[in-house]
Amino acid sequence: MSIRPFAAPGLALALTAAALSACAPTTGGGLPYAGPAAFDEGDFGWSQMPGRNSIEGQVAFAQDGKTFACVGSAGLTPDTPYTRARFRTLYGSTERAAVPAAVVRARTVPDANANYSGYVRSERCENGRVRFDGLPDGGWFLIVPVTAGDAPLVLMRHVQTRGGRVVAVTL
Numbered sequence: 001m002s003i004r005p006f007a008a009p010g011l012a013l014a015l016t017a018a019a020l021s022a023c024a025p026t027t028g029g030g031l032p033y034a035g036p037a038a039f040d041e042g043d044f045g046w047s048q049m050p051g052r053n054s055i056e057g058q059v060a061f062a063q064d065g066k067t068f069a070c071v072g073s074a075g076l077t078p079d080t081p082y083t084r085a086r087f088r089t090l091y092g093s094t095e096r097a098a099v100p101a102a103v104v105r106a107r108t109v110p111d112a113n114a115n116y117s118g119y120v121r122s123e124r125c126e127n128g129r130v131r132f133d134g135l136p137d138g139g140w141f142l143i144v145p146v147t148a149g150d151a152p153l154v155l156m157r158h159v160q161t162r163g164g165r166v167v168a169v170t171l
Helices: 011-021 041-048 081-091 101-106
Strands: 053-058 073-078 096-100 122-126 128-134 138-147 151-162 165-168
Touching: 053 138, 053 151, 073 081, 073 128, 081 096, 081 101, 081 151, 096 101, 101 151, 122 128, 122 138, 122 165, 151 165
Parallel strands: 053 165
Antiparallel strands: 053 128, 073 122, 073 138, 096 151, 138 151
16 A cells, blocks of 8 residues: 555644644643743733722632631732743643742742732732732732641632623632
């Protein structure tokens, strides 16, 4: 049996594309990883608009028989190409994570000096609860530091706001 080269002109192209996509690095969700995103202040503008949405967070995290409590303030960071790439590196996910604070601090991110902190909202976490009000529609990364008396963890969760609703999040 003999196979004629390029007997089906589109076949060679389809096989090449399939082979290349199989080799592409992926994120945890199976999507191709696009690499680091450059900091662009224009990507954050939407997050500064007034809105009618709220996020109510409640810490109910337990691990190895220990119940964790929030410590200090929670942060709310707008979801932008830059922050998504940053969080993928720091937390290993852009959806949810529970990572030791020391591990997060030890990881290196590209463009680490980009000043996006002016767009991060902060609220005190008290009695295991935190609330952010006046949010516009969009994606956010909720970050809550927690401890069970030993080394602190950082909990991260992606949250979507829209339609003037209160989004309840349990971490």
